[in-house]
Amino acid sequence: MDDIHLFLAHAIQLEREAARHYESLTEDMKTAGNTDVAEFFRKMAGFSRKHLAEAMERGGFRVVPELRPDQLRWPDGISPENAGWEGVDGFLDVLGALELALLAERRGHAFYAGIAAVSNNIKVKRMATEFAEEEAEHVAELEKLIDRVASA
Numbered sequence: 295m296d297d298i299h300l301f302l303a304h305a306i307q308l309e310r311e312a313a314r315h316y317e318s319l320t321e322d323m324k325t326a327g328n329t330d331v332a333e334f335f336r337k338m339a340g341f342s343r344k345h346l347a348e349a350m351e352r353g354g355f356r357v358v359p360e361l362r363p364d365q366l367r368w369p370d371g372i373s374p375e376n377a378g379w380e381g382v383d384g385f386l387d388v389l390g391a392l393e394l395a396l397l398a399e400r401r402g403h404a405f406y407a408g409i410a411a412v413s414n415n416i417k418v419k420r421m422a423t424e425f426a427e428e429e430a431e432h433v434a435e436l437e438k439l440i441d442r443v444a445s446a
Contacts, residue, residue, distance in 0.1 A: 295367055295412075295418060296413055296415040296418060297418070298415060298418050299359075300361075300365065301409065301413075301418045301421065302350075303359040303365075304366075304367060305346075305349040305406075305421075306346055306349045306350060306359060307358075307361060307373060308402060309346035309349060310346055310358065311373055311375035312339075312342040312345075312375045312398065313343045313346060315398065316336070316339035317336075317339045319335040319386075319391050319395060320335040320336045320339060323335060323388065323391060326387070331392065331439070334435075338432065341428075345425070345428065352421070368405075369404070369408070374398065374402045374404070375402060392439060392440045393440065396436040396437065399436055403426055403429035403433055406422045406423075406425040406426035406429055407422070407423075410422035
């Protein structure tokens with residue numbers, strides 16, 4: 295992907311979906327009575343909203359761009375943030391919710407890292423690398439939290 299606006303439109307969609315999923319997981323964890331994990335997911339939703347706003351600003355978008363099906367460049371034909379969400383309901387346990395979030399963050403990282411590796415546009419390459427690094431931080435945070443929850 296060499297077009298900066300197309301890249302940012304994908305990033306915006308990915309982060310918008312991530313924020314919605316984290317908000318849903320926040321509510322699920324509140325319902326489950328796990329306020330610590332609910333707070334973690336609330337914080338992650340905030341990061342996603344922040345990343346979405348940054349991508350909007352960088353692209354000069356005033357409204358969220360909608361990609362036509364022929365413009366989508368998702369691996370496996372599905373947004374990294376939507377993979378694994380089929381059949382998810384409000385009865386997801388804490389570890390299951392964390393593992394679902396980890397899957398999405400790993401896929402988001404792979405998406406951005408893959409673009410950084412192959413793009414011929416230096417701006418896209420730099421921005422994709424930056425976004426991949428942020429996703430890697432989220433992966434690390436989730437892995438630590440999963441270890442704590444699994445050990446408890």
